[in-house]
Amino acid sequence: MYDIWEGIIQAFQLVYTLNPDLIEISIRSLKVTLSALAVSSIIALPLAAILAVRRFKFRRIIIALLNALMGLPPVVVGLLVYILLSRSGPFGILDLLYTTTAMVIAQTIIITPLITSIAHQSLRELWSEYHDLLISMNTSHLQRIKTLLWDARRALLTASLAGFGRGIGEVGAIMIVGGNIDHATRVLTTAVALETSKGDFALALALGFVLILIAVALNLGTHWLSKTESEGRW
Amino acid sequence: MFPLIAENLVVEVKGKRIVGPIGLELSKGDIAVILGPNGSGKTTLLKSLHGITKTKHGAITWSCSKSESMAKQMFVFQSPVMLRRSVFENLTYPLMLRKTPKAEINRLAAEWISKISLKEVMHVSATRLSGGEKQKLALARALITKPEMLFLDEPTASLDGKTTIAIEKLLKNCAENGTTIMMSTHDIGQAKRLAKNILFLNKGKLESTQPAKTFFLEPISHNARRFIAGDIVE
Secondary structure, three states: OHHHHHHHHHHHHHHHOOOHHHHHHHHHHHHHHHHHHHHHHHHHHHHHHHHHHOOOOOHHHHHHHHHHHOOOOHHHHHHHHHHHHOOOOOOHHHOOOOOHHHHHHHHHHHHHHHHHHHHHHHHHHHHHHHHHHHHHOOOOHHHHHHHHHHHOHHHHHHHHHHHHHHHHOOOHHHHHHHOOOOOOOOOHHHHHHHHHHHOOHHHHHHHHHHHHHHHHHHHHHHHHHHOOOOOOOO | OOOEEEEEEEEEEOOEEEEEEEEEEEOOOOEEEEEOOOOOOHHHHHHHHHOOOOOOEEEEEOOOOHHHHHHOEEEEOOOOOOOOOEHHHHHHHHHHHOOOOHHHHHHHHHHHHHHOOOHHHOOOEHHHOOHHHHHHHHHHHHHOOOOOEEEEEOOOOOOOHHHHHHHHHHHHHHHHOOOEEEEEOOOHHHHHHHOOEEEEEEOOEEEEEEEHHHHHHOOOOHHHHHHHHOOOOO
16 A cells, blocks of 8 residues: 555656656657557558458458457567567568567557457448448449548547557567667556566556556547537537 | 330349339439339339349349449438538538539538528538438438439438428429439329329339329229228238
8 A cells, every 4th residue: 555655656756847767758658659559540440441341252251350369469469570570580681679660560560450340340330321322322432431431530539549558558569579678668568567577666656657647648638639529429 | 314224123132032023114304103012122123223232133224334324313212311420511422522613512502501491500410400301401412413313212201291392392393403203102192293103013013104193093003003092902
């Protein structure tokens, strides 16, 4: 109980004094996860729309696979990305291991199936509602996909936020591919893991509280900006 | 574009024959009303002629190419499908698809929004409209593109008298402006008010095609005679 209170007090102190290390780590955490989220959304949202609108061979298998990959173990992803980016790996020449880019790659792999699956559920329902109308209006596949993505934008925002939540709280994969290097690849989750292993529970808790604060603030901010709960919205 | 000719048309759903074999011809300027008991295949026939429902056998031909004919026809459903957008955005959606200049979109939108008396709710979500308002909007959305062919599936089913009158007025105006209409209805009074020709459908078969005047005075089909008399036709 003492550790929790001390952690809370230290967290406030760190935030209040704008502790440079904390700010640096928090900004890096946000940069990595938001970059992964941007890349992932560019891949996942159109893919989800294509899976909802088009009928093609192996479509069901792809959907089942994406659903299964939602529970992808981050440590395994980290290991695979490590092997691919290591000096002896196929992409070793790019020299990306132990950089934030490697962390972005790992997080993108982890959150893309999650965002795709959640987005697909929403878009599939909307497509069943719009199907006859859009066919009757002689729309092209691209027009259908654009319409679905626009009209389901609030549900897609929720899908992206779920991806953000998974990404910002992820530790296993980014620890492996980032190496938790101070002032280079250390982010909030890896810092929490490090401080815990050192026995500095108060600082670990402080970092943990800041992590929760960022996640909650970003979610609330996004919902507020998009007026998700406003009357008359969809 | 005309005539529309359907030859030996058969529609099956999961191996069960819903419509056919049917042959019919529709000329420019016609107002053809499909009458028939519940489950006779009216909706399926309309959807297959328009191209939403695939046919098992037979041919549907227009005097122009399929893509050209699809661009010149519209469909209004019994339960109007509203995009999750505002009334204005729903109304102008087909114009956006056709990449109509913005000034022209605004001009047409102002004209049609006043025709259907929805100016006050122009920027409200279309999903919040009443059933009658939605149907008027769906009809205006179809007519705003000045289609040469308009299919309507029971457009006034379960609507009040005032809305029915408004919709019939819009239909008469569009017919006077050269749009060919094919619609289904349960309402014999509506068929009398609007139809030039009546197609009587029963158990998926076209039992008779007659001019409206002679159909109501001397129906050639025994079942049509019973239907007009108010008997239950099975």
